[in-house]
Structure formats: C-alpha cells, structure tokens
Amino acid sequence: MRGEVWKIAIDALRANKVKALLTMLGVVIGSACIVLVVTISLIGKSYIIAQIEGVGSNIVYGELRRTGIQNTTFGDEITLSDLEAIHDTVPDVERVAGTHDVQMSVVAGGVERPVTLVAVTQDFQAIRNLLVTQGRYFDDDDMKSRSKVCLVTEDLARIVFPAVNPVGMEIRVGELRFTVIGVFKERVATFGQSEIARESVIVPFGLLKSYAGTDSVKVLYAQAATPDAVPSVTKDVEQLLRSRHRGGALYNVQNLTAILDVARNISLAVSAVLLAVGSVTLIISGVGIMNIMLVTVTERTREIGVRKAIGAPNREILYQFLIEALIISSLGATAGIAIALAIPALVRPFLPAGVTIPISGLSIIVAFLVSCLTGMLFGYLPASRAAKLQPTEALRYE
Secondary structure, rough: OHHHHHHHHHHHHHOOOHHHHHHHHHHHHHHHHHHHHHHHHHHHHHHHHHHHHHHOOOEEEEEEEOOOOOOOOHHEOOOOOHHHHHHHHHHOOEEEEEEEEEEEEEOOOOOEEEEEEEEEEOOHHHHOOOEEEOOOOOHHHHHHHOEEEEEEEEEHHHHHHOOOOOOOOEEOOOEEEEEEEEEEEEEEOOOOOOOOOOEEEEEEHHHHHHHOOOOOOOOEEEEOOOOHHHHHHHHHHHHHHHHHOOOOOEEEEOOOHHHHHHHHHHHHHHHHHHHHHHHHHHHHHHHHHHHHHHHHHHHHHHHHHHHHHHOHHHHHHHHHHHHHHHHOOOHHHHHHEEEEEEEEHHHHHHHOOOOOOOOOOOHHHHHHHHHHHHHHHHHHHHHHHOOOOOOHHHHHOO
16 A cells, blocks of 8 residues: 555656656755755864964964063073973973074165074974975084074075075075075965064074074974863963963963864854755745645645545545655755765865865765655645545535
C-alpha cells in the first residue's frame, strides 16, 4: 500500500513538472544559502587565523606605558635581563625576543630617505615569522660579536640597491655603516603598525648602545607554547614586569586574542544575517509549497473523491500529499546543496594563496533536514485538507 502511495505521488508530480520545479526553487535557494553561509564563516575564520599567525602565532607583546601623566625613569625600562627572567620563570613560554627601534635615514640616489633602524634579538625572526628572501638571518656569532651586519626590507633594497643583489653590499644608516647579509619581508604585512615599516633595517641588538646610547627594550615578545596558554602567559608576563620594577611603572602587555575575538564576532554577525536570509527564503519557499499544494488539492478534488469512493482511507490521502511535499523539498535541498558545493570549487582558483575553502558536513546535513522539515510542515495543511474532503462533495465538485 505504501509503495502505491509513493507511486501515485510521483506520478502526480510528473504530471505537473513546471509547477513542481517552480515550487522547488525557493527550497533550492534556501538550502544553498545555509551551506554557503557556514562555508563563508569557516573561510573567514581560517583566513583571519592565518593572517594573525602570519604576524606571529601565540604572541604576547609588552612595552613600558609612556604617557604625559606618568613620569618614567630609566629603571622602568624593560631590559634583556627581564627577557631572560620571562623565558626562565614564566610557564609555557617557548621563545622571548626584544626590539628597540630608532628613526634614522639613508641616502639613495642622492636623496635622503627616512628609515626605521630596529635592533633585534636572536629569536625575533622565529616569533614574528620574518621571511628571509635573500641571504641569511643573524647567527649566534653575529649576536655575540656585535658584528656590523644588517638585514633590509625588500622595499628598501629596491630603493638603495636597484637591479643589484644587495647581499654583501654596504649601506650607510645615519653615521653608521653596515654590511647587508640578507633581505627580508613580513610574512603578513603589518603596514607600519609594528616596529617593522616598509623601509626598515634590522641589526643585532648588541649594537644598540653604540647608536642609541641605551640597551633597553622598547617592545618585548613572548611566544606561548600553545594558543590556550596565551591568556595565562599574558598575565604572568605583566606580573613579572611589575615585580621587577618600581611600583609606579605601568606596562602594556597584550596579545592578539582581542583582535581574533573581534574578527570572530564580525564573522558571527555576518553569518547570522546570512542565516536569517536563508531562513526567510526557506519560510517563503514553505509558504509557496503550501499555496501550490492548496491549489493542487482544489484542482484534484474529483480525483480525491474517486479514490475515497473506492475505499482509500484518509490516512492514505494525507500520506500522498505529504510525500509530494517531501519529494519537492528533498529534491530542492539536494539541488541547492549541489549548487552550494559547486560554487567554492569554481571560485577556488581566484582566491589568494593560502586561503582554503572548508566544507562543513554538518551544514549539509542540517540544510537537507531543515529543508525537508519545512516542506513537511507547510505541506501538512493542504494534505490534511485533502484527507478531510467528503467523497460525495468531492465527486460533485466541478
């Protein structure tokens, strides 16, 4: 009996293909929206995390807070011994580095250009994910012997050494001369929001005192062993700095978690809006299914009357129209999911390098089930109305 009900429902849809396809359209759009929303949200999340990890993964950074209200003293400055204490005593710290930047100038093509001269410790490259494109980074001998060597950014290399390999060349920064041992770039550009600017020179930290008259650290970096350890490392670093300096000194110790949280909130807000659009589309498609099936019930009143007259029970009539609604919604959901999966495959070649398109299997299941449920819910009223028709009235219907 159930097989016969399915056959009758399928035959009815085949007899009205155009009407069924138009009814299905809303379900297609709604189910595609659900899968695409989750996909976009996952892409955004993975891209944001990749950008933050490009700047430096699990980073905690700190500096002495300098304001007009607060009077700082030399004893407040962060020192190399503070970095050693952080590395040795703070749990879950994998690496520590320090920097001190000074604004200076170089002469290129007879024109004086401002540059940022940055003194860095050995682990700065590993923490900040600097990419050495030519030459090499500082080794232990460079750091210990305070060699007058440097690395320059790609932008500065193009300006000072046009069409020439800068490795091994000499560059004059202010009154100092350095031998270029490498060219580097940030894996993810910070656009001057860190100590590394577009035109920067980095040198071993041991040379700092010779041109700045101090060996204090402006910015310290601590790399946590795991992402989960970042909050505790942030707190411990701030407490350690306060304990090693006078009580009136203030230190600004932060991490990139706040940026990630903001980005996630934005991603969630966008996802919520798009999900709302997808939900509205599904509701509209459900109303469309209901309207079309109400019209269908009216058009097939005599057919229903004949079936009831020859003994078809109300339950069978109800199941027939529910099956029709289920077929429409399930086929629409399948088509919508297929479209949603095809779109990422088509746009993948146009995405920036390193951007992946994760597909959530759960979103596919949810989209299919919600679409089918919508079709069944909105199809119940017409199906119930068809089941309740009286045979004598239905047979008299013209």
